[in-house]
Amino acid sequence: MANDLTEKPKSESYDDRPFHTDGLPPEVRAPLAPFNGAEPPAPRWFKDAIADEPERSFVVSHGTKLELLTWGELGKPGLLLVHGNSAHADWWSFIAPFLAKDYRVAAFSLAGMGESEWRARYAFADFAGDAEACARAAGLYESGSKPIYIGHSFGGAQVFFASVQNPDQMQAAILVDTGFGGPPPEVLEERKKRAEQVRNIPTADRPSRVYATLEQALGRFRLMPPQPAGNLFVADFIARRSLKRAPLPDGSGDGWTWKFDPTMWEKLDRTNAPSHEPPPPINVPMVHIYGAQSRIIERRKAGERSFFGDRVREIEIPESEHHIMIDQPLALVASLRTLLATWPD
Secondary structure, eight states: OOOOOSOOOGGGSOOOSOOOOTTOOHHHHOTTGGGTTOOOOOOHHHHHHHHSOOEEEEEEETTEEEEEEEESOTTSOEEEEEOOTTOOGGGGTTTGGGTTTTSEEEEEOOTTSTTSOOOSOEEHHHHHHHHHHHHHHTTTTTTSSOOEEEEETHHHHHHHHHHHHOGGGOSEEEEESOOOSOOOHHHHHHHHHHHHOOOSOOBTTBOOOOBSSHHHHHHTOOOSSOOOOSSHHHHHHHHHTTEEEEEOTTSSSEEEEESSOTTHHHHEEOTTOOOSSSOOOOOSOEEEEEETTSHHHHHHHTTOOOSSTTSSEEEEETTOOSOHHHHOHHHHHHHHHHHHHHOOO
């Protein structure tokens, strides 16, 4: 979920929390609703990939217990996978097995997301420290070389920040559809609507809604920024692992709610985040993989300057929007495997 690294007042920071947007087509607003809680049909490659279950554990960093998933043998070169905002480590569970033959692969859930504990305050520097702590706990340095960090969207922003803050902790960085500009137009428009009519939006005093049934919860799943879910079987897999049990407000039993901290955005300290001016240094080999139809590219075509300039090689994934692992998962796998086999030099 794309994010903005520039330091801005809270009122102008990119808010990519889930919210109820009027006017979205059904395939964007509620892509899983037609299945009424059932799993969409999935191809064999996907079933085989998710059957390759990771080892699941927890790592403590900055006093917070973080969810850690690992694949592959210790002693092989390391890869650390970092997910986007309001997401979790299982966004990589159907990608990582394709990389684990040649690598020791780890994915972790950022603090406040997935099964990781929430914090009273979130900071870029802490996320960078969390990434290194998880990489070391997963044995990603045991091959004798430093791991390569791979981050999608907000996770790519954290990988970028870690590369600026402590480039010695990684061999190279791969960013997947990571943008650093301002909010998309639909987010700005939604803010205007919020000021006039408050709905079921998670805030500090209005926690995430608890749904009575799993079917209802899955029917409310959507992607941010808004886009169709390219492969519904992937979206369903992600959505199911985005939910947890929680007491219903009326005390009648347990329902389902989202795992992420709904107040994370308000708690995020961006004080030390890199800004466009001057451009932050790029101290490690870096590649940016992006979707050909992503909002990042739309904004560039509209005249927004690239955060990377000419300093970073870029690879385009055709027929993909922002969430490439949902839209074109096998193309992303192929791009990563080819890139890792030939780069960095």
